[in-house]
Amino acid sequence: GQQLNQSPQSMFIQEGEDVSMNCTSSSIFNTWLWYKQDPGEGPVLLIALYKAGELTSNGRLTAQFGITRKDSFLNISASIPSDVGIYFCAGHLENTNAGKSTFGDGTTLTVKP
Amino acid sequence: DTGVSQNPRHKITKRGQNVTFRCDPISEHNRLYWYRQTLGQGPEFLTYFQNEAQLEKSRLLSDRFSAERPKGSFSTLEIQRTEQGDSAMYLCASSLEPSYNEQFFGPGTRLTVL
Numbered sequence: 001g002q003q004l005n006q007s008p009q010s011m012f013i014q015e016g017e018d019v020s021m022n023c024t025s026s027s028i029f030n031t032w033l034w035y036k037q038d039p040g041e042g043p044v045l046l047i048a049l050y051k052a053g054e055l056t057s058n059g060r061l062t063a064q065f066g067i068t069r070k071d072s073f074l075n076i077s078a079s080i081p082s083d084v085g086i087y088f089c090a091g092h093l094e095n096t097n098a099g100k101s102t103f104g105d106g107t108t109l110t111v112k113p
Numbered sequence: 114d115t116g117v118s119q120n121p122r123h124k125i126t127k128r129g130q131n132v133t134f135r136c137d138p139i140s141e142h143n144r145l146y147w148y149r150q151t152l153g154q155g156p157e158f159l160t161y162f163q164n165e166a167q168l169e170k171s172r173l174l175s176d177r178f179s180a181e182r183p184k185g186s187f188s189t190l191e192i193q194r195t196e197q198g199d200s201a202m203y204l205c206a207s208s209l210e211p212s213y214n215e216q217f218f219g220p221g222t223r224l225t226v227l
Contacts, residue, residue, distance in 0.1 A: 004155075031214045042117070042204050042218030043156065050214075088155050092214050100146070100169065101216060103155030 003027055006089055006104030013079055014112050021107040022073040023089030031092040032065050032072040033101065036085045043088055047074070069094075079111050115139060117219035119205050125225045126195055133191045134222045138207030145188050146216060147180055148204040149173065156204055162188060195226045 006023045013019055023032070031050055035043035047058050049065035049072060056063055062075045072091075076083055086108050090101040118137045126132050138145050143164050148156035159178070160170045164185040174180075177195075182188040192199055202223050206216035 006155075033214065035218075040220070040223075042206070042221050045215055045217065048212075048215050090155070100158045100161060101148075101156070101214070103157070105154050 003093075003102050004089060004091060004104035006107055008107060009105070010108040010110070012110045012112065015079060015081060017079055019076040019079055019083070019109060020073060021087060021109075022071060023091075023104050024071040025091065026070065028069045028094045029091035029102075030069070030094045032063070033090045034061075034063050034072070034074045035088045035090060035103075037088060037106070038085050046087075076109075079109075081111050081113055084109055084111050117205055117207055117217055119203075119219040119222050121222060122220060123223050123225075125227065127227050128195060128197060130195055131191065131193045132195060132224065133189055134203055134205075134224075136188045136190070136205030136219060138186070138188070138205070139209075139217055142207035142209045142217075143185070144208045144210065144213050144216075145182055146206040146208075147188070147190050148206065150202040150204055150221070151200075159190075192224075195224075197226045200224055200226045 004025050033048050034046045037043040047063040052069050054065040060077045086106040088106045089104045120135045146161040147159040150156045159174050160180050162182040165182050177193045180190045202221040204221045206218045208216045
C-alpha cells in the first residue's frame, strides 16, 4: 500500500504567491525526489535529495530532505501560470538498491493569473 | 528527441483481449522501470530491469502481465485477457547507474478496457 502522505491534496493560489507542500512517511527513506506531471504526460524530475538535512534549489524551486529522513518539503517561490500541474514526491526506502520509487498521491496546484 | 518514448500513446480494447505496449528508454540507460498510474494517484511500481534481467516484480503484476527486455534496450509489457480494472496509464522510466534513483519517464500509454 501507499507509504507516503502528501499534503495538501490541492492548492489554489494567486500568481506571484509562494507555495509550500510536503510529504511524510512512517518509514525511513534514503532518497527523496520531487516530480511535476502535466495532464497526459509522464512525471518530470524536478529535484533529487540524497542526504538528511540537504537543501537543494532548482530555479524557483527549493526542496529539503528532512532530518528524520521521514519527510521532505517543496517550496515554489513567485508562482507563475506554467507552475500549474500535479506535484509528486517519491522516495526510495532504506536498505534497497532497486531504484524502485514509492510515490505520494500528489498535490494539484492551480495558479490564478 | 532523445527522451523515453512509449507506443502506443492510447489503446482502447475490449475486455478479454491481449494488448502489448512498447517502451524505448534513453539510449545507454541500463535500468528500465514500468509503473501503473490510475486517476488521482501517484505511479505504482510494477517491475524493473537491469539490462535484460528482470530483477523485481510487484505483487500488482498478476500472471496476466508479462514484461520483457530481450536485448537490454527496448521493453514490452503485455497484458493478457484484459479486465476493466486494467484501465490505467502505464508509464515507463529509465535511469543510469549510479544515479539510478533519478528516473526519466516517458509520456505513458493510456489503456482503456471496455
